[in-house]
Amino acid sequence: MRMLLKFAFDTEVASEAIRTGKMAEVNKALAESTRPEAAYYCTENGLRTGYIFFDLEDPSLIPVIAEPLFQGVKATVEPAMNDDDLQRGLAAVAATAGESR
Secondary structure (H helix, E strand, O other), X not given: OEEEEEEEOOHHHHHHHHHHOHXXXXXXXXXXXXXXXXXXXXXXXXXXXXXXXXEOOOHHHHHHHHHHHHHHHOOEEEOOOOHHHHHHHHHHHHHHHHHOO
């Protein structure tokens, strides 16, 4: 399914992430997980904001894509999914987190 994912970054956290290079890491991981056909970056309501367009094979992958944005740079993320997809996605995130420990 073709998807638009909108995200906005907390200004202070994003500024620090840019200074330390963490923002580049987060953006690289996002590009690798989504393989976007288009990505646009701008400011919206004073926040650094991004829009990426990509094909999503399974909505349960949304948490896998979104968690690095939430945890890495305190971003707000605006995708949508149903409860079953959320539960499967959160289980995938937990499994991935367990592997990296």
